[in-house]
Amino acid sequence: MRVLGVDPGLTRCGVGVVEGVAGRPLTMLGVGxxxxxxxxxxxxxxVAVEQGIEAWLDEHRPEFVAVERVFSQHNVRTVMGTAQASAVAMLCAARRGIPVALHTPSEVKAAVTGSGRADKAQVGAMVTRLLRLDAPPKPADAADALALAICHIWRAPAQNRLQQAVALHAAKAPITSKGRTA
Amino acid sequence: MRVLGVDPGLTRCGVGVVEGVAGRPLTMLGVGxxxxxxxxxxxxxxVAVEQGIEAWLDEHRPEFVAVERVFSQHNVRTVMGTAQASAVAMLCAARRGIPVALHTPSEVKAAVTGSGRADKAQVGAMVTRLLRLDAPPKPADAADALALAICHIWRAPAQNRLQQAVALHAAKAPITSKGRTA
Incomplete structure (x- = not known):
């Protein structure tokens, strides 16, 4: 299973591609x-975020895209940019019929460190260990994107197969919308 | 000047095209x-929002797109959907080199009714009068989209020419982004 993890943001949007299955060693294919x-x-x-995500999808052809779920209780300005960048990432994936999964920050932390309250350093350390890297990926957004991909690979493989089938079906039969013209 | 107004939303995204200049009668070209x-x-x-917006851009070829500015102090769930739909509308416009302007709900209400605290019915009544329609456009999202377009035509024509020049320049020289691949 090949997953592109996206830690959405307008200033820095972390992206990381991980391949593997639950219970086996994982491989990092790219991070940035x-x-x-x-x-x-x-x-x-x-537009720049779209071009960046498209380039990563073109190069790595992931079967799933895992995006961090955005909450609105944080800083207002940051949250809007994060929501907008995540919308672009979801749009790029859905247009290609790639299923999109959203994971909360605490789900991701719990998946890779065992604790939903782990700090950035702990997540970076576990990502480094799990992917057998020489050093933690920098900046933290890049490490978070890899953690999202790992989290997705480890959570609910059966659910993934269902999502994949639904997304392919939806891509073949796009939703239509109507308007009236004067 | 031809403006596409967009009242962003995932469930209902209002769109309306108005043509005219400040100080002259305005014409509605489409609403939906x-x-x-x-x-x-x-x-x-x-993806469905993108397809819908693209169809409106294809049909009406607006010179400007005016989108309602999203605030995050309202209902959390609604705001996320609104932010995501507005991101798609802005993306579609910017990809074509069409300048995007954001107007707050109170700026729009003040522009068409004289009061930033006007209610939906008052906005609908003024949109009907200003565009010489037989009845207020339904639903309210459609009327709001027309109000956004009117607001944009009436605010800062000089600023619009500047925006247009900047957007065209940006579309010709797209922002690049980098990544590292293993």
Whole structure:
């Protein structure tokens, strides 16, 4: 199973590709960050995120995309950017018929460290160990993206097969929408 | 000046196209709602919003897209959907080099009714009068989209010319992003 994990953000959007199955050693296929300039127009930043995600999908052809679930109780400004970047990531995946899974930060932390309250350093250390890397991926967004992918591989393999079937079906029969023109 | 107004939402995304200049009678070119089913996967809903917005851009070729600015102090669930739908609308416009403007709900109400605290009925009544329609557009999301377009036409024509130049420049020289692959 090949999963692209996405830690959404407008300034830094972490991306990481992991291959493997639950119970076997995992392999990292790629890790990076899609960056957009803080001073660019919002629309242009979203286009840049789209181009970045598309490039990762083209290169690695993941079967699943795992995106961090965004909550709105945090900082208002940050949350809006995160929600917008995550929308672009979900859109890119759904357009290709790739099933999208959302995992909360505490689900991800619990999956890779055993504790939903683990800190960044602990997540980075476990990602390094689980993927047999020389050093923790930097910045933290990149490590978080890999942790999301690992979390997805380890959670509910049966559910993944169902999601994949549903997403393929939905991609073949797109939802239509109507409008009225004067 | 031709403007597509977008009142973003996942369940109902209002869209309306208005043509005209400040100080002259305005013309409605189209109004409608892009709908997506509540029970569909989030990714599929975003794809449906994208297809809907793209169809409106193809048909009406607006010079500007005006989107309602989303705030996060409201209902958490609704705000996330609204932020995601608005991201898709901004992405579609920016990809084509169409400048995107964000207007707050109170700016829009103040522009069309004279009061930033006007209710839905008052906005609907003024949109009907300003565009010389037979009846207020239904649902309210459709009327709000037209109000957004009117608001944009009436606010800062000089600023619009600047925005247009910047957006065209940005579309010609897209932002690049980097990543590392194992």
């Amino acid at each position: 960050v899609v960056r957009t300039p803080v001073d660019a127009e919002l629309g242009q930043r979203l | 709602v892009v709908r997506t089913p509540v029970d569909a996967e989030l990714g599929q809903r975003l």
